[in-house]
Amino acid sequence: MELTEQQMDRYSRHIILEQVGGLGQEKLLASRVLIVGAGGLGAPAAVYLAAAGIGTIGVVDSDKVDLSNLQRQIIHHTPDIGEYKVVSAERKIRAINPDTKVRTYRQRAMADNIRDIIREYDFVIDGTDNFPAKFLINDACYFEKIPFSHAGILQFEGQLITVLPGQTTCYRCIFSSPPPANAVPSCSQAGVLGVLAGVIGSLQATEAIKYLLGIGKLLTSTLLTYNALTMEFRKVQLNRKPNCPLCSENPQIIELKDEKQIMCDLKNCKC
Amino acid sequence: MNLVVNGKKTNITDRLTVSQLLLEENVKMPQMVSVELNGQILRRSDFEQTILKEDDKVEFLYFMGGGNGAD
Numbered sequence: 001m002e003l004t005e006q007q008m009d010r011y012s013r014h015i016i017l018e019q020v021g022g023l024g025q026e027k028l029l030a031s032r033v034l035i036v037g038a039g040g041l042g043a044p045a046a047v048y049l050a051a052a053g054i055g056t057i058g059v060v061d062s063d064k065v066d067l068s069n070l071q072r073q074i075i076h077h078t079p080d081i082g083e084y085k086v087v088s089a090e091r092k093i094r095a096i097n098p099d100t101k102v103r104t105y106r107q108r109a110m111a112d113n114i115r116d117i118i119r120e121y122d123f124v125i126d127g128t129d130n131f132p133a134k135f136l137i138n139d140a141c142y143f144e145k146i147p148f149s150h151a152g153i154l155q156f157e158g159q160l161i162t163v164l165p166g167q168t169t170c171y172r173c174i175f176s177s178p179p180p181a182n183a184v185p186s187c188s189q190a191g192v193l194g195v196l197a198g199v200i201g202s203l204q205a206t207e208a209i210k211y212l213l214g215i216g217k218l219l220t221s222t223l224l225t226y227n228a229l230t231m232e233f234r235k236v237q238l239n240r241k242p243n244c245p246l247c248s249e250n251p252q253i254i255e256l257k258d259e260k261q262i263m264c265d266l267k268n269c270k271c
Numbered sequence: 272m273n274l275v276v277n278g279k280k281t282n283i284t285d286r287l288t289v290s291q292l293l294l295e296e297n298v299k300m301p302q303m304v305s306v307e308l309n310g311q312i313l314r315r316s317d318f319e320q321t322i323l324k325e326d327d328k329v330e331f332l333y334f335m336g337g338g339n340g341a342d
Contacts, residue, residue: 131336152335159335173312175305179334223332234278236330241312 032056034121038085040197042127043075072194124148131178132259138171158200168220173241
């Protein structure tokens with residue numbers, strides 16, 4: 001695929017980078033990234049990946065835009081309230097970059113649909129907000145051998161790790177299973193600094209681009225944690241767990257299943 | 272004795288177990304924490320029996336679920 005004159009101009013700041021160049025940009029234009037969750041993390045990731053000229057961006061989300069989302073979900077704007085997030089996200093991605101094709105999946109990621117979706121992509125960004133979905137993405141990416149970026153945010157702290165399934169530490173190496181129901185913080189304890197989602201989601205997009213270009217050192221077998229209050233970034237090296245229930249030699253998980261949702265459903269929570 | 276907990280030198284009572292360290296470090300919801308000891312992620316069922324030694328490196332890894340719409 002030859003870059004057009006317009007593309008040479010649009011991506012000139014990429015092309016000038018030795019590690020990207022015209023060939024790297026062509027790679028990005030031929031790449032497919034799936035974003036699961038068009039929320040706090042997925043929004044900045046989608047915006048930067050669209051701007052970067054990722055050829056196809058898939059967006060999975062079943063929710064509609066709510067007023068309380070706008071504090072951090074920067075792909076959705078005030079006039080989008082009440083619209084499905086995938087529709088709102090698709091419109092913004094197209095406006096940012098007509099080179100990017102958008103595929104939308106207006107559904108929740110579940111064990112019975114996720115594998116068919118993710119196998120169409122080169123890299124997956126986990127921008128979901130609940131533990132069952134995070135475990136599901138980890139497991140599905142393991143079974144399909146698709147690399148992904150896991151991230152989570154809470155209040156002023158965030159964390160992320162890139163997983164090359166079967167090769168590097170997976171989410172289940174770190175956390176075998178979702179936390180028990182009685183450990184879940186109450187709704188009133190939750191909350192998140194909006195820009196924190198922007199920082200972490202942008203880091204996820206960075207990992208996707210590095211993976212697609214084959215440049216730099218990926219954040220594999222290493223959890224990056226970020227505290228917005230202290231401005232501390234820490235990298236914690238995490239080796240694969242020899243008895244990981246999923247990616248070890250003797251796994252207990254041999255097929256994809258949905259974990260039970262034990263987080264309170266904040267959407268319907270009145271606290 | 273001295274330990275390194277999440278990158279910071281910490282002085283603790285001798286011969287604490289991982290479970291006791293979680294208490295001593297005021298971890299409010301130990302069920303939300305995974306523990307890495309000297310590069311190995313521990314099984315939760317080993318927290319009670321695992322006794323910490325001088326200069327051990329401990330990482331508390333917290334579950335963070337947020338990211339999308341509801342959080």
